[in-house]
Amino acid sequence: MSKSQTVAGIPVPKAGTPEFEKMNNMAKKSIPLVLLIFTFSILEQQAFGMIFVNIGQQLSAPGRAALITSIPGIVLGIVCVIYGSLGDFVSLKKMTLLGVIGFVIGSVIGFVLGPKSIWAVIIARVLQSAGGQVSGSVFLVLVSKYITQKERVVYYGIFVAVFRFSAALGVVLAGYVTRIDWKWLFAAPILSVLCIPSLAGNLPDDHAEGVNIDWAGFALIGAFAGAVTMYFTDMNMFWAIASIVTLIAFILYVNKAENPFIxxxxxxxxxxxxxxxxxxxxxxxxxxxxxxxxxxxxxxxxxxxxxxxxxxxxxxxxxxxxxxxxxxxxxxxxxxxxxxxxxxxxxxxxxxxxxxxxxxxxxxxxxxxxxxxxxxxxxxxxxxxxxxxxxxxxxxxxxxxxxxxxxxxxxxxxxxxxxxxxxxxxxxxxxxxxxxxxxxxxxxxxxxxxxxxxxxxxxxxxxxxxxxxxxxxxxxxx
Incomplete structure (x- = not known):
């Protein structure tokens, strides 16, 4: 059996060792900034979920307004399982930095082009959802691997609290921003770019040696997640069949593949x-x-x-x-x-x-x-x-x-x-x-x-x- 087949993921130091203490300190320095980006991500999700109808009417595309939430929602369902799984194999620093860049690019597109086209709003929200979710997944991976067992529940609790506060803030801000100009909702996440230097210096940069990323497996589980989400969005029989087919394909794949991610x-x-x-x-x-x-x-x-x-x-x-x-x-x-x-x-x-x-x-x-x-x-x-x-x-x-x-x-x-x-x-x-x-x-x-x-x-x-x-x-x- 090759080395790539025997590696379960990035080795995690045992609690109490100097190596673990080093990773623990790095994680604790990174977590506040990761949570800040996560706050922006949830705020955007909740805010646009409240006012997508208003945006559709303003852009003379009320029939497409629901796509502002449904398409990013589908993307979110797909990337959640992929990001968490990738956290076992790839550099958390590189994952986070790429996510922040995508999040900021989406925010800039929404701020500049959003008022001109509903498709620009949709594209911006897709990039925000895909990029912003990295912060949530990385936070959970950091806590599960590099925070001591007795402290984890505290960090998970903080994660829930930040999620709820961000959701409440997004709901409240959405109503007030519509009185001014909803494009300003896209402006706040652009500040995430200021977090890049500190994140680059403190996030773990380890990756699993000898492991080839199972992109085929990720594609299948992503296709299944997307098909299921689409089915329960519009209840179309095509997506029901697609859900069954992709699930069967995934089951067959993990049983037959040489080195599946799971x-x-x-x-x-x-x-x-x-x-x-x-x-x-x-x-x-x-x-x-x-x-x-x-x-x-x-x-x-x-x-x-x-x-x-x-x-x-x-x-x-x-x-x-x-x-x-x-x-x-x-x-x-x-x-x-x-x-x-x-x-x-x-x-x-x-x-x-x-x-x-x-x-x-x-x-x-x-x-x-x-x-x-x-x-x-x-x-x-x-x-x-x-x-x-x-x-x-x-x-x-x-x-x-x-x-x-x-x-x-x-x-x-x-x-x-x-x-x-x-x-x-x-x-x-x-x-x-x-x-x-x-x-x-x-x-x-x-x-x-x-x-x-x-x-x-x-x-x-x-x-x-x-x-x-x-x-x-x-x-x-x-």
Missing amino acids: TPEFFKNPAFIATMVVIFVGYFFSYTINAGINAIGINIYGIDSAEVSSLLVWSILLAAVLGFVCGPVVKKIGRSASIIMALAFMGLGLVAIAFAIPYGKVAALAVAPCIYYFGTSFFYSPIVDTATLTVSAEESGRVLGFNDLLQAITGSVGVALFGGLMSAGAMSGGSIVNVASGKASTYVNVFLVGGIVVLSAMVIFIACRKVIYSRARTEEED
């Missing part, structure tokens, strides 16, 4: 598979909750999306604040207890929204969602940390990539299913909650079903946790 043994790891199932079921309602709350506000309480956002944003900010404190809590009570608590609050939060509908918009749209978002703050850190511990440190990037891919797919599946039920007025004949038949009954029942689904993830985790943690990698800590 081996069949990866999918025979019961701890890894069980953790991925919990993630899939637990995040099933993640893309639906905001859309569902928006629909409730418009169709039940007769308010517009702006007022819905002003009520909902507080629960998102709560999740952001809790992100900074969840790390110490997880360290205190443990990963397993944290995951159970998080899924319990997420599931009960969806049930609470259903029961709060008869009590008015503040209860249903501002107060009850806080329960769900409280849970999300304590779910991401321990479940991701658990997932990375089911494989060797050299393989953790691939786990992070599949985690990101799975979250994107399950959210798309969930919003397609539950969004379709809400649009069709399904389950409108009545409910155990005291609401009238019709739309109110539909929303109540959809959120009740969503709550049951998320609570089932908690049951699955409890049933499988011995399997998960019996296979989990452990490390010696100082």
